[in-house]
Amino acid sequence: xxxxxxxxxxxxxxxxxxEMGKIRDKKEQSKASKFIHRIYHYVQNQGNVEAKILxxxxxxxxxxxGGAWILFSDRVLSVMIKDTHAFMVIQTYxxxxxxxxxxxxxxxVVKKQTRVIFETQQKLVESHRKAELANEKLKAAQEKLExxxxxxxxxxxxxxxxxxxxxxxIEGANDAIWDWDIQREDTFMFSxxxxxxxxxxxxxxxxxxxxxxxxxxxxxxxVVEELYRHLEGKTPYYQTEHRVRxxxxxxxxxxxxxKAIRDSDGKPIRMAGSHTDITExxxxxxxxxxxxxxxxxxxxxxxxxxxxxLEQAIHEAYQTNRKVIILMIDLDDFKTxxxxxxxxxxxxxxxxxxxxxxxxxxxKGTVARTxxxxxxxIIYDNGDKYDIEKITSELKEAFQVSWHIGxxxxxxxxxxxxxxxxxxxxxxxxxxxxxxxAMYEAKKVGKNTFCFYTKEMNDKLIATVKxxxxxxxxxENNQLAIYYQPQIDLKTxxxxxxxxxxxxxxxxxxxxxxxxxxxxxxxxxxxxPIGEWVMEMVSNxxxxxxxxxxxxxxxxxxxxxxxxxxxxxxDKIHNIINKTHMNCKKLKFEITESIVMEDANTTIAKxxxxxxxxxxxxxxxxxxxxxxxxxLRELPIxxxxxxxxxxxxMIENFHKRAIVELIxxxxxxxxxxxxxxxxxxxxxxxxxxxxxxxxxxxxxVSQPLSKEEFELFMNMNGGYCRM
Ligand code: C2E
Ligand code: CA
Ligand code: CA
Numbered sequence: 001x002x003x004x005x006x007x008x009x010x011x012x013x014x015x016x017x018x019e020m021g022k023i024r025d026k027k028e029q030s031k032a033s034k035f036i037h038r039i040y041h042y043v044q045n046q047g048n049v050e051a052k053i054l055x056x057x058x059x060x061x062x063x064x065x066g067g068a069w070i071l072f073s074d075r076v077l078s079v080m081i082k083d084t085h086a087f088m089v090i091q092t093y094x095x096x097x098x099x100x101x102x103x104x105x106x107x108x109v110v111k112k113q114t115r116v117i118f119e120t121q122q123k124l125v126e127s128h129r130k131a132e133l134a135n136e137k138l139k140a141a142q143e144k145l146e147x148x149x150x151x152x153x154x155x156x157x158x159x160x161x162x163x164x165x166x167x168x169x170i171e172g173a174n175d176a177i178w179d180w181d182i183q184r185e186d187t188f189m190f191s192x193x194x195x196x197x198x199x200x201x202x203x204x205x206x207x208x209x210x211x212x213x214x215x216x217x218x219x220x221x222x223v224v225e226e227l228y229r230h231l232e233g234k235t236p237y238y239q240t241e242h243r244v245r246x247x248x249x250x251x252x253x254x255x256x257x258x259k260a261i262r263d264s265d266g267k268p269i270r271m272a273g274s275h276t277d278i279t280e281x282x283x284x285x286x287x288x289x290x291x292x293x294x295x296x297x298x299x300x301x302x303x304x305x306x307x308x309x310l311e312q313a314i315h316e317a318y319q320t321n322r323k324v325i326i327l328m329i330d331l332d333d334f335k336t337x338x339x340x341x342x343x344x345x346x347x348x349x350x351x352x353x354x355x356x357x358x359x360x361x362x363x364k365g366t367v368a369r370t371x372x373x374x375x376x377x378i379i380y381d382n383g384d385k386y387d388i389e390k391i392t393s394e395l396k397e398a399f400q401v402s403w404h405i406g407x408x409x410x411x412x413x414x415x416x417x418x419x420x421x422x423x424x425x426x427x428x429x430x431x432x433x434x435x436x437x438a439m440y441e442a443k444k445v446g447k448n449t450f451c452f453y454t455k456e457m458n459d460k461l462i463a464t465v466k467x468x469x470x471x472x473x474x475x476e477n478n479q480l481a482i483y484y485q486p487q488i489d490l491k492t493x494x495x496x497x498x499x500x501x502x503x504x505x506x507x508x509x510x511x512x513x514x515x516x517x518x519x520x521x522x523x524x525x526x527x528x529p530i531g532e533w534v535m536e537m538v539s540n541x542x543x544x545x546x547x548x549x550x551x552x553x554x555x556x557x558x559x560x561x562x563x564x565x566x567x568x569x570x571d572k573i574h575n576i577i578n579k580t581h582m583n584c585k586k587l588k589f590e591i592t593e594s595i596v597m598e599d600a601n602t603t604i605a606k607x608x609x610x611x612x613x614x615x616x617x618x619x620x621x622x623x624x625x626x627x628x629x630x631x632l633r634e635l636p637i638x639x640x641x642x643x644x645x646x647x648x649x650m651i652e653n654f655h656k657r658a659i660v661e662l663i664x665x666x667x668x669x670x671x672x673x674x675x676x677x678x679x680x681x682x683x684x685x686x687x688x689x690x691x692x693x694x695x696x697x698x699x700x701v702s703q704p705l706s707k708e709e710f711e712l713f714m715n716m717n718g719g720y721c722r723m
Contacts (some may be wrong), residue, residue, distance in 0.1 A: 031202045052710055058109055062102065065289045069098055109183050176275040178258070180208060181267050193254075198247035214253055216243035223256070231260055231268050233236045240272070241278060255281035256634075295369040298354035306368035310428050313378050314421055324421040325365075325388050328435040329357070329395070330446040332413040334373035336597040341408060346406050349412055360394050363716070392416060399448065414449035415442035424453045435600075437461050468520050471504070475533060478504050480535050483704035486713070487554070487675060487697040490689045493721045495714060497554030499590070499697060500538045501704045502530070514558075515676035522562050531563040532572055539582035541707065551714065556618065561595045565602070570609050577613070584614035587683040588639065591617065593625030596635060602636065609638045618675070623663060633670065640667040644678020644698070651683050661691045668692070 049309045057373060073094055081087045188208040191201055197214070197328035204210040215223055219242035230238035232242060233486045239260040243251040258273020295303035301309065310326065319326045331353065338346035350373065355373055357367045362500035381387055399413045417439025425431040440454040441460075445451065469617075474480050484498040485544040504512040538555050545551045577584060596603050607617050618639035619632075623646050643664050658678070667674045679698030690697055701721045702713055 009015065019701040045087040054109075056298055057107075066098075073098075090487065135596055142408045168583050170308065173695060178211075178273055178275060181269075183262075190275070193244075196254075196275065196277055197244060198250060203247075204344055214244040217246070219243055230258070231271075232479070238273065241282070249679040252277055252517065255443040291698070298351055298369050299356070300354050300375075301366065301368040301369045301375075303368070306366075306370050306378070307428060308370070309366055310376075310378055310431070312378060314428060315381070315429075317421055320558075323381055323423070325377075325379040326383050326419045326421070326431050326435045327379065327392070327395075327450075327559060328419075328439040329375040329377065329414050330416075331373040331437050331441065332415055332443070333594070333597075334412065336594065337410065337412065339599055340597055341405075341410075345405055349403065352403065352405075353412070356398050360391065360398060364391065370401065388420075392418065396448070396450060411638045413448035417453065418450060419453045434458065434675070440607070461615070464520065466564075468524060470506070471517055471520055471524070471526055475530060480508070480530065480533065481505055481706065482534060482541070484541075484705055484710045485697055486702050487556070487695050488701050488721045488723075490693055490696050490723075493723045495553070495589070495719050495721065497556060497718075498710065499556040499704075500534060500558070502534060502558075503704075504525065519601070522560050525562060527560050527562045528566050532561065533577065535573070535576050539576060539587075540579035542582060542586060543580065543689075549711075549714070551719065552586065554586055554588055554616075556590050557594070559621070560608070561598055564591065564595060564606060565599065570606060573610070573613070573615075585616075587614075588616040588618050590618045590641065593622070595624070596631075599632075607636045611638075621677075627654060637670075637672060639673045639675060641675045641677050642693075645674050647678045647684055647688075647698070648680075650687060651681070657687065660688070660693075663693045664688075664693050682723065689723075 029658040034292050036149055044125045074091065077087060077090060077094065081090060135374055176189065176190065176196050178190040178193060179187075181187040187470040188211050189204060189206050190211055191206075193211075194201060194204055195472050204214075212220070219240075223240050223242050226235075227448045231233050236259075238256070238260070240256050241253060242256065243253055246252050255278045257276075258271050260268035260271045262633045293302060293308075294300065295302045310324075313324045316322075321513060329499050333348070334346065336348065337349055343434050350369070353375065354356065354367065354369060357377065359379055361379070364381070365377055368376045368378075370376040370511075379388065379391065395414070400411075402411050403411050417433040417435045417437065419425060419431045419438060421431055422435045434453040434457075438451045442449050442451040451457075458518065481503045483501045483503050485501055486495040487499060488494060489496045502518065505515055507514050518527065534557060538557055542553065546552060566572075572684050576582070577587075591603075593609075611617065617636060618636040618641055619635070619637050620641045622640050622641040623643045643659055646656050646660050646663075648656075650660050664674050673694045675695040675697055675698050676684070678692050679685060679688065679696040681700055685696060685700060705713055
């Protein structure tokens with residue numbers, strides 16, 4: 001990258017200057033001395049020539065005048081003077097005159113020339129002296145110049161070294177240097193940056209315009225702002241990280257740094273700096289950012305990001321006096337998909353759901369995956385209920401469509417809880433808490449629906465929390481009781497067993513049914529000790545009844561998922577049986593399909609272990625769940641309990657009757673015993689008997705009864721039910 005003109009241009013100039021100076025100095029020196037010599041020689045030569053000419057001239061004049069005198073003076077004299085003596089005397093005088101005149105002439109000529117020579121010599125000596133003086137000065141100047149040249153050469157060498165070091169450092173640092181001549185309008189040198197971006201030198205002009213055209217449009221304003229901040233003196237140096245377009249069209253991240261050079265008024269006149277390719281670092285940063293803030297499966301923002309975005313949305317809504325709608329979506333029975341079809345299918349469901357949600361929300365808000373099968377949506381809206389209801393019903397509709405993944409077709413529904421800022425809460429935590437309250441409410445009212453958060457829900461929640469605390473002490477306070485509902489043999493009407501049903505004798509609320517508190521016991525884990533207590537009570541009761549009344553009843557105990565999933569469930573059962581000496585053959589565990597589906601492999605393994613012990617397994621509420629017949633074959637089931645919803649209107653509803661008949665048939669084919677639940681009328685009894693249903697349980701026989709009531713019931717009817 002060439003931009004520092006001093007880096008290349010100046011030294012050359014200096015070099016030239018020095019050499020020329022040197023040459024000039026030497027030349028000047030020799031010229032000076034030559035000049036003196038030349039003057040000297042000139043004067044010498046000139047003098048010689050002039051002297052020669054003058055001598056010749058004088059000699060010639062002398063010869064001519066002398067000759068003419070000798071030739072003509074006698075002749076003239078002989079004409080004028082006829083007297084020989086006088087002629088002789090005058091001739092003598094004439095001779096003397098000639099000698100005298102030529103003598104004087106010679107004197108003047110010689111004198112004049114001698115003076116000229118003397119003066120010339122004087123001048124010569126003077127100029128020689130001056131020349132010598134000049135020569136001396138010249139010598140001194142030359143010495144000084146030589147001294148300066150030495151310093152200059154040394155400086156130049158230093159500069160070269162620094163430059164070399166600088167160049168190496170730049171090359172080593174993989175930086176490109178740029179130079180912007182602000183005064184010369186647009187001159188922007190960035191040759192090495194061009195190289196870095198894959199452009200040829202002549203492909204882009206060295207102008208800031210060309211450079212600006214490469215900057216990513218999303219980064220442009222920021223770059224300009226940063227630049228002006230520095231030019232205005234607000235920052236000590238200019239620094240930005242932005243994207244620039246390479247020749248291939250991709251973008252590279254560069255770190256641009258620079259500093260302005262200012263004139264005495266502080267006005268920036270030039271700016272120079274570096275461009276560093278930071279693409280790799282940026283990509284790593286982006287990767288880290290993505291890992292930290294995005295869900296790798298769905299590519300949606302994760303919980304952390306969702307929280308941040310929600311905070312931001314609340315902040316903006318607060319400032320603009322607008323509303324924010326928060327939706328909490330939980331897929332219904334997602335675990336079943338995961339456990340029956342495998343995690344790959346579960347992943348596909350989550351991916352498809354994320355695409356579907358993103359399509360519906362589009363630009364109206366943000367979709368995030370906030371948990372396993374939980375999605376969060378932030379909608380930036382004016383809180384208009386109609387709009388939000390439109391979105392929720394769109395969501396609900398989308399969840400009604402069946403999924404085709406691989407060879408399977410199934411339905412996934414969702415329960416949606418909705419809260420609105422600022423109506424339902426002022427801060428993120430409260431809003432999220434209320435959204436999940438509303439979501440659980442949607443689950444409670446039967447799933448596959450949406451619920452807006454209401455204050456009543458919160459009151460309910462507070463009541464639940466209170467109930468939860470009370471339940472923790474219910475066992476130790478002897479508030480729990482077991483009610484027994486008789487089960488009769490449909491052939492004989494004899495009570496052959498009971499189903500143990502839990503009750504909570506609440507000091508204020510009276511007798512609470514399991515539907516009012518078992519779900520709390522389940523999510524708090526309290527169901528584990530409570531379940532153990534039920535088992536122990538039932539076992540003891542069996543023994544007591546057998547001992548006192550010789551009733552050998554089948555004892556049915558309901559199990560919930562949490563109990564079965566507990567790591568030492570089997571051990572605990574063993575312990576209780578050992579402790580109570582319960583006859584395992586008379587023990588029956590009732591489980592629902594959803595329990596099995598939750599974690600089929602471990603559940604089946606545990607059920608097999610129970611079966612090995614002689615305990616029977618009943619599939620409760622049959623017909624309401626998945627009722628996968630293929631699946632049923634794999635389960636170690638002895639008893640099938642037809643759900644009361646089928647029995648309830650089997651008299652009026654032909655279809656229900658057909659289903660009941662079919663279930664009975666099916667169960668028998670698989671060597672299972674069938675119990676009809678919720679039998680409330682003699683008509684139902686007679687139909688069930690007709691369809692060869694094995695047993696019945698319901699209000700027609702008896703409501704669930706306390707231990708004492710049950711004993712009374714049995715003793716009054718002799719252990720039979722009149723049909
Ligand atoms: P479930 O196992 O289906 O029990 C039968 C439910 O049907 C009982 O409700 C019973 O009172 C009711 N029922 C019986 N006959 C009739 C009838 O003719 N008509 C109508 N309408 N209902 C009838 P309950 O006692 O309220 O129990 C509700 C659920 O609580 C049970 O359903 C069972 O799943 C659960 N549960 C009860 N006891 C326990 C327990 O000890 N442990 C666990 N984990 N769950 C329990
Ligand atoms: Ca049951
Ligand atoms: Ca049932």
